[in-house]
Amino acid sequence: xxxxxxxxxxxxxxxxxxxxxxxxxxxxxxxxxxxxxxxxxxxxxxxxxxxxxxxxxxxxxxxxxxxxxxxxxxxxxxxxxxxxxxxxxxxxxxxxxxxxxxxxxxxxxxxxxxxxxxxxxxxxxxxxxxxxxxxxxxxxxxxxxxxxxxxxxxxxxxxxxxxxxxxxxxxxxxxxxxxxxxxxxxxxxxxxxxxxxxxxxxxxxxxxxxxxxxxxxxxxxxxxxxxxxxxxxxxxxxxxxxxxxxxxxxxxxxxxxxxxxxxxxxxxxx
Ligand SMILES: Nc1ncnc2c1ncn2[C@@H]1O[C@H](COP(=O)(O)OP(=O)(O)OP(=O)(O)O)[C@@H](O)[C@H]1O
Ligand SMILES: [Mg+2]
Numbered sequence: 273x274x275x276x277x278x279x280x281x282x283x284x285x286x287x288x289x290x291x292x293x294x295x296x297x298x299x300x301x302x303x304x305x306x307x308x309x310x311x312x313x314x315x316x317x318x319x320x321x322x323x324x325x326x327x328x329x330x331x332x333x334x335x336x337x338x339x340x341x342x343x344x345x346x347x348x349x350x351x352x353x354x355x356x357x358x359x360x361x362x363x364x365x366x367x368x369x370x371x372x373x374x375x376x377x378x379x380x381x382x383x384x385x386x387x388x389x390x391x392x393x394x395x396x397x398x399x400x401x402x403x404x405x406x407x408x409x410x411x412x413x414x415x416x417x418x419x420x421x422x423x424x425x426x427x428x429x430x431x432x433x434x435x436x437x438x439x440x441x442x443x444x445x446x447x448x449x450x451x452x453x454x455x456x457x458x459x460x461x462x463x464x465x466x467x468x469x470x471x472x473x474x475x476x477x478x479x480x481x482x483x484x485x486x487x488x489x490x491x492x493x494x495x496x497x498x499x500x501x502x503x504x505x506x507x508x509x510x511x512x513x514x515x516x517x518x519x520x521x522x523x524x525x526x527x528x529x530x531x532x533x534x535x536x537x538x539x540x541x542x
Contacts (some may be wrong), residue, residue, distance in 0.1 A: 278345075279305040279440060279472055280326065280362075285340035287321050289333065295321050297496040298340065303440070308466050308473045310483035310504065312517065313493035319476035320367055322493070323442045326474070327364040328354050358387045361439030367448065367476075369429040373418035377409050380417050380428050384435030395435070401469075402431040405461055423454035427461070434465070443475040447482055455479070459486045480517035484508045492517070 280303040287296040296318050303309045311319050324330045325337050328349070337350050344360055357363075363384075371380050381402060385395045403410035406427045412420050417428060426446055433441050443462070447455040463486050465471045477483035484490055484504045491501040492513070500507070507513050 277305045278302050280474065281341075281343040281346075282322070282326065283341045283343070285322075285325055285342060286338045287318075287325055287330065287335055288338050289321075289335045291336075295335075295496050296325070299493070299496070299498055300340075301491050301498065301501070303472060303474050305439075306466070306470050306472055307489060308462065308475065308487045310480075310487035310490040311474060311476045311493060312478075312480050312483060312490055314478060317493040318496045319478075319493055320444055321496075323364055323444050323474065323476055325350075327357050327362060327442055328352055329364060355387060358436050358438075361437070362442065363433040363436050363438040363440075364442040365429045365433045365444060365446070367444040369422070369425045369448075371417040371425050371428050371432075374416060376414050376416055377420060377424070377428050378413040381409070381431050381435055384432035387436055398435055398437060402434050405434075405465060406431050421454075423450050423458065426450060426454075426458055430458070430461070434471075438471060440472040440474065443473055445476055445478065447477060447479040455482055462486060480513070484513075484518075 282299060282301045284298045284300050285296055286294065286298060288294050299318070299322055301309070301311070311322060313319050321335065324333065324335065326342060330336060341348055342350050344362065349357065349360070372383065375383070381399060385398070388395050408424055409427055409431055412424055417425060420428070430441070430443070430446070446458050446462070450458065459482055462473060462475070466473055475483060475487070484507055487504045489502070490504050490507045491498050493499070500513070502510070508518070
């Protein structure tokens with residue numbers, strides 16, 4: 273049995289693509305209700321794969337959870353469909369902000385409400401709420417998504433997820449390709465949604481700096497394994513994290529595992 277306030281419990285999952293490519297090698301993580309949790313790591317670490325495993329989007333990629341379990345409020349969810357997940361309040365915002373280019377911002381947002389069964393008035397209310405959080409989207413509501421900026425498209429992708437009235441949003445690499453100021457703006461809104469609407473976030477980021485600034489807790493993923501986790505503040509102050517992920521140490525950025533102090537600490541982690 274999991275603790276009552278643990279919304280998501282990923283327990284030792286292994287993920288294999290195409291029956292042969294082992295990508296996640298026993299990943300465990302927990303997301304407590306109402307928190308912002310960051311999943312950090314470089315290219316190919318397995319962040320997106322972890323999010324896909326939770327939202328059940330692996331099948332479309334010929335991926336499979338072959339070991340371990342995933343629980344949402346104690347219910348096993350590995351065998352559910354992506355739309356079952358949406359119905360349970362879990363929505364993923366995919367990497368690369370997949371908006372429908374030929375639809376307007378508002379049409380894009382409305383596609384996020386397809387699972388709603390609570391009527392037009394309630395959906396319209398959510399749309400207003402989304403516009404409240406993202407005033408830029410309101411200004412651009414009638415523009416074709418293809419002609420909006422990268423930041424607006426990322427906001428649109430998050431806004432569309434919110435249209436499903438989620439309890440939890442899985443946010444994949446929200447900072448990707450955006451100017452620092454826009455990244456801050458997006459993360460400010462994420463934090464606002466978390467505080468005011470009590471939306472729980474699990475976000476994958478290569479941008480450790482920004483993620484740890486806004487998250488409560490972080491997990492560092494390397495080569496399909498969690499190598500470290502902790503409260504965001506503690507991770508921000510950790511010397512190894514500073515050196516390898518916050519760019520404060522200088523020198524070559526090798527593997528996190530090569531850091532001497534990390535090796536020393538590994539005894540406690542194992
Ligand atoms: N559909 C797929 N088929 C086969 N291998 C895949 C597939 N998707 C991802 N992989 C492999 O799985 C590993 C982890 O990829 P994943 O996309 O989860 O990493 P990531 O941490 O999200 O990286 P990035 O920061 O670059 O987005 C990589 O080696 C990648 O090549
Ligand atoms: Mg990724």
